[in-house]
Amino acid sequence: MDFTPVRNGMDFLLSAFDHLSQRGGEPGARDLKYAVLHLQAAVEVLLKARLIREHWSLVFSDPGKAKRTDYEKGSFHSCTVLGAVDRLNNIVSLQISKEQRQAISNLADTRNALTHLGHAGSVYAVESQAAHVLDFLLNFIHEELRPALSNEGQFVEMTMDQLRTRLGHIKALVTHRVQRLEGELKPLASHTVQCPDCQQWALVLGDEPLCHFCLTRFDPEEAAVWYSETHAVTDEISILLCPSCDRHTVAAGTSVAQDKKTRLDICFQCASDFTDWEVCEVCGETLVPPDKEPSTCDPCLTGRYERF
Template identity: 40%
Template structure:
């Protein structure tokens, strides 16, 4: 039996009989499908817009949400403020010449810079190159603040950090103040018109928000004004928050900052060393190496190694007032022992006292 498939009658088709679907045309092999346009924009930031975006985040964490900012907000304040500082300093450095943002400028190539395929210099190196090569008038005190900020960021990122919230907030305000001035004076003038306009528009908002942060800091200091007035002769700038609120009056719990509540419990020596190094920029090794006296020495009254001979107090500023962070004594007649032992003495200039310590007197006059 020869089975054949009869052609389908058009009329039968119209009557509702089942039809065989027309096969879909198969695209020729080797041809690519037409790509649909992406629904998401590319991630695109210039170095300057990247730095400004970090600043937006900083101000959001400091001024939005709970008041005062909580631990998480302050954590991201530190992380993003350090990132903004690094990016914006390097953006200005690249205006001088792109090779300066390379860790080793001698190895710089334009191609590597365009691709971003290189190791860049650190934040402090960028700061130093801006001062030394670009000859920008940047204050070395700002370098200290940026260094401290970087150390806090590294601790948070790699090890964890426990630090006083008030100190973080006041430090952040100072670095922000530096950055806003830096952007206005040194970065914007070298930008293209379109980018300069965008940055300046953001700056207006930043200035207003910074005023709010600084106002909170000032209000807190105003609240402490009466209490601090009674201890002005033994109050110095705090190495943690940089406010003139660190009191070293010989209190039992140790030196303490009334602003950020940092307490050097039973550690006046550590408080004195921190103050001398962070606030005054003095350290024992450098002082002795340069032929000077150590910044912290033994106190003639209490004997503890906590006397800062070049301390500046609220009452004495801008003059020095040698202050012991252990017993809270302010000295007026300090002299070095003439026996050459390095001991500091508190002897009135009356001409009657021997300008030597008891040990040196014993050695010198033992033969008599």
């Protein structure tokens, strides 16, 4: 068998599409399992193929200890898939966006859960994740891999034609579900955020935040922390104590479906908006109404507040 990195990656891609789009109705558990495993493998192989084109040592976990003999034998520890993304951005100067990186990270998490726990998650989440990653991959292959190929160029182009047709089918399934949910989600838009699993604007905040697209339920504190880590405007993670719930569930700087450009300070458990409230400058936790006179902060028992 003669599978170069590019041929190997394209073969994994074809297999992932087969499991997601060639059978009637929704994919079964086995189809989802192999779709996730093979799509994750395709991402990793194709990203690293681009790194190798820059320099073979960049695929080593520690390029400073890279040896050509180890590379030629395939006897080495390679970098992670997110490590490959960061090297492509920082060393090769590609423009892989934060959103694309997050989509790849979500897929990797699903693959790890499936491999170690035997659980792939919702079929809707997997299809949505796949659509985001596949969109990125097809552009990446066209712009970063295809132009430098000679002998494999025709093979890649033929495969790409097949993949574009199948991607259209998968995206159509996702779009159809989004459209069906529009009426249901419209009145909830003021407290609906982007789901960490499927990346659709369908995670409705409340006692048990539920994504109406992929039907995944989240713990409010975990969801708030995830949001702050992945969407923070600065490097600081801002999680505040909710005065109503008494839990650390207020994520500062949250975007909601109703107005995706405005940043709100919203509780992921009770869905209350505390954007215009103030925070205790001593404990940095307790929120109070802006019209309240400076008084005692319950947690830290001090009296000074400042605008958050």
